[in-house]
Amino acid sequence: MLLEVENLNVYYGAIHALQGISFHVAEGEIVTLIGANGAGKSTTLRTISGLLRSRGGSIRFRDQEIGTVTPEQIVRLGISQVPEGRKIFAPLTVQENLEMGAYTRRDPSEIQATMQRVFASFPRLKERMNQLGGTLSGGEQQMLAMGRGLMSRPSLLLLDEPSMGLSPILTEEIFRIIREINSQGTSILLVEQNALMALSVAHRAYVLETGNIVVHGTAREVSENPQVKNAYLGIAS
């Protein structure tokens, strides 16, 4: 198993944000966590990448416990997070942003090769290579954030709300690229509020509600669940 999360408990001060959730991501899968604002989706991702510490439960990556590993070591193990709100380094150029994504890697020619692959997926980034990250549009910033996340050649990519604030056309484009990245062998854990889009690309899905997983199954099973249809897909059952 690539990623296995078991009985994860996370607190913000006194707030019990994640109340013992368990899920897993297998090699080659796209798994999505859907849920409303404040359900704990981002908290889950931030805990996996080491920015938050759990208070109980385990996170195993390729059978190695990573609950106490520092964020920078977790990147080296092969997990890369594309944070919510893109978090581009505004004063760095597009190219420098991508170089930062490859910070953990040494061989310049291999880094260059990865960068060319990122440019193949996101041709817009190549055009804007020497522009400052802060001057890009929202959609371009999302592309840069994803490209930057891929620069470490992760085996697991954590995507936090990639469609946030994007037009429907750009959202389509981003999800097309998510599928493409996955088909090239990268497993993806996708957090989304846009449940419809997320379920359309994912293999399996988990529904989070106030820190608990309430529904899970294959994407099809979850999208046919009456409760989910009603609350997240806007279809009355």
Added chain:
Amino acid sequence: MQQANPSQPTRVIARHPGAHLAWIGKGFLLLLAVLAIIVLVRSFFDNPQLFIQIVISGLQLGFVYALIALGYTMVYGIVRLINFAHGDVFMVGAFVSYFAVSYFNLHLWPTVVFPGIPVGVAVVIGSITVILLSMIVCAMMAAVIERVAYRPLRTAPRITALITAIGVSFFLEYFGALNFVFTARFIPYQRPFSVVTWYIKDGIHLVVAGQAAPIGSITFSNIAIIIMVASILMQVALQFLVRRTKTGKAMRATAFDKQTAQLMGINADQVISITFAIGAALAGMGGVLYAIAYPSINTLMGILPGLKAFVAAVLGGIGSIPGAFVGALIMGQAESLTAGYISTPMRDAIAFSILIIVLLVRPTGIFGEPEGEKA
């Protein structure tokens, strides 16, 4: 009777009450600036030699301030802390070179190891060794200070770290003043090389030792040249580091957003340590050069240059590396011109007046940009 309703706060749309006062203030400052320029232009035409002489001494001072100011601005850029102990790191740099030269004759090592070496080469290598030693000691000391005093407070409110910085500053000053450390006395500083002075009058001539330069000439020393060259070299090296190297880019990324930098695999704590160390190395070099230029050292010698370099960093826009450099040069000139044309004690008053004026008129400084949503 009207009851204050806490759930519905009334919006105050009225203009800031002191707005027109600020305009009067700005007008007054503009008038002052125009007056200062008129006085300076007149003094230049009255006695160009004196004016140039004052500018040269201002440059010498300004380039030393630049070395210190870079550390303030880099550290502020990355951890948003005004490291008030920075001026004392500068002092330690001066003392390290003092012990190296006066107690261990480190500046003479090339002649001891390679007896046949030409004197000039030996002096250059020896002096550079002394400066490098001071830089290394200061860098290590700053890394330790950061680890012990500032890192545990990384998530504490900013004011806590600021107060700690003042505490570290006092610690260095008064621990240094103990009799078994540096003592509280003013100590005559032995230069690793001797001063050579030239004068300009119908060409450049050497000033013969024991004789004064002819009246009406402009004099300058090898110390002034060394300070300027060293400071410019460091500025260029720093620009290269920050713009071109992986570490430098990681520094800029961490300064902008520490958490996202960590998500890239950047060890933010390590990057912060490196930043402190580089800033301290520059201050250490500044300390040695300052002691060579003004050869009397004391544990409190770092306070005023430190504060003035801090003003320079604010003037240039704190967080901006070119800003610190430009700010420092302006500070050097302001101080030197004041000392030359008004009176020597006034120079400190002018330096801190500049701080007050900058904070009133343009708190972000020359190169600074207003902080956006990122704080």
